[in-house]
Amino acid sequence: MHLRPRTSASTGKEPDPATGAHLSISDLRVEFADHAPAGGTPPVDGLDLTVRSGRIVALVGESGSGKSLTAHAVTGLLPAGAHITAGRITLDDEDLAGCSAGRMNHIRGNQVAMLFQQPKASLDPTATVRSQVVEPLWLRHGLSRRQARARAEELLHDVGIADPDRVADSYAHQLSGGMAQRVMIASALAGDPGLLIADEPTTALDVTVQAQILALLRRKQRERGLSVLLITHDLGIVASLADRVAVMYAGHIVEESTTQELFTDPQHPYTRALLRASLLRSEDGRLFAIEGSTAQSRGLDHGCRFRPRCPVAEELGISHACEDTEPTLHTCGADHSSRCWASPSPDRMVSA
């Protein structure tokens, strides 16, 4: 895995920001009903995110930052007790928050599909691959049994499975992790969705298999012009795959930019700390750790959420600004935005 950012120029021209949005999330808030009055910030609070058509956007952040909840909010499958309490999610110009359950069920699989962290756990141990990849197809798209079988083998072949016939008749326990993830990719692509949400798709795989799966994802994305929301905390994957990166902290985006820009000129202190914490970056061979935990940021109801762990505020002598007012996600460069008082801002002066 190289940490060399892909240049966004390699995939062609940037689409018009106003029209190219495939998935757009604005001011999303997800709350758990049962412990709302306890105060503090909801798990997802004021999240803005755009995935443009045919692009791979990485959503990066540590555990507990709300990445997976965001993904589940898009598919409409939030865990019990969690609800979207504010904001809009727009997919293909359709507001998902206002969708009926039936419509949402149609959207899942046909317009948005999802890959999970544990491919083997995502396969039913009592069913063959064929019955998991074929039957949904057969039921949903009105294919005959025979057509569905042929289509399933084609799909399995397309994700680099050399002997689709044998794999199709296998059970989950007979497949390796990498093979299982290939099967999951095949079944996710079966409904020909435009958006693929990949929730740490390679975390459970070993490194060589990881590279194969990432290459496969990249190939499928190019072939089909898929938009991908890639959720990960592995910056190596981000660098090799993503066009854009959104860094998430304590429920909202703290920095968003092209991969190239973010890796070469990170603006938010949290992003810088994340990059320093990457093993690939460390110069002295020791791993850098960000002090504290996200839990410290949960109780804050005003000011910057990263403040308790931030090294910059003190250094620059702006800690009162950080404590008083929460910074907005503002433009701090060409195609680059950051949520920090210390980031350069064209229209706002940081008071010292």
Place this chain on the structure above:
Amino acid sequence: MALSSPALPRQHAGRLVQGLRFARGRHWTLRIGAVVFAAVLVTLLLTPWIAPYDPAAQDLNNRLASFSSAHWLGTDQLGRDLLSRLMYGGRFSVSIAAVTLLASAVIGTLIGAVSARRGGLLDEILMRTVDLLIAVPDVIVALLLIAVFGTGYGTLIAALTAVGWTPFARLMRGLTLEINAKGYIEAAETLGCSKSFIIFRHVVPNALRPMLAVGFLRFGHKLITVGGLSFLGLGVQPPDSDWGAMLLDAQPYMERMPMLVVLPGAAIFLTALSVTMIGQGADSARPRRRTGSSQKTAPPTTRGTTS
């Protein structure tokens, strides 16, 4: 142990050892239960062809006879052949118990699965109904239903099913809640699979093992309930009779001819026990892990032998 030495040639002793090994090996409860129950089933299925007499044919000159070559198990108070009556009676007892059990299991499984998948008010209503039914003994409710709707096979099966589905529903609900948390359910949901597809394709197959084990364990209970109702005169009606009705008939003659009571009782006991053993064995038996589809585990040829 010299007896079970593998060097011993196939002969009488070898067969005995094989038989012992069969009874003592892995899952012996499962094996013995299966053999006994299979024997009972085959006998009952073939009854019309192999039964020595018509179960209703009376021979008043030969009442309460003991074992003989003409009547292997003797005759009852009306001179009817006991063996034939046991065989025909078993057809009623076992089939009613089996049909009731199957219906209870199917209804209970569906109600449990839907209850857990839907949740909310429906779940509350269904589970409180289960609580209510479990709080009242089965036989009492069945008696009430039979009192209202009259006797007959249909009513008997319906009454027993009406009270019999509750344990299945409760177990299935618990299993479904557990399965709901699995990755493959989430994966199926994100693929946009329908609710019924998820229940039938993913939830039910994954709950099948424990459900089957409980089903087998409940069979004995059903058999005894059917026998009990017949003994009270509310089950199978004359001229037909099942094992419970045979017990009822034989009661006045118990002291003169104890076999009249012992044999139907033993038939109920053995059948119930064999099925219970199958259930227990199946519950404790874990499928052996196989790494490839073609790879089979070698038969355990050396087990129980020491050289």
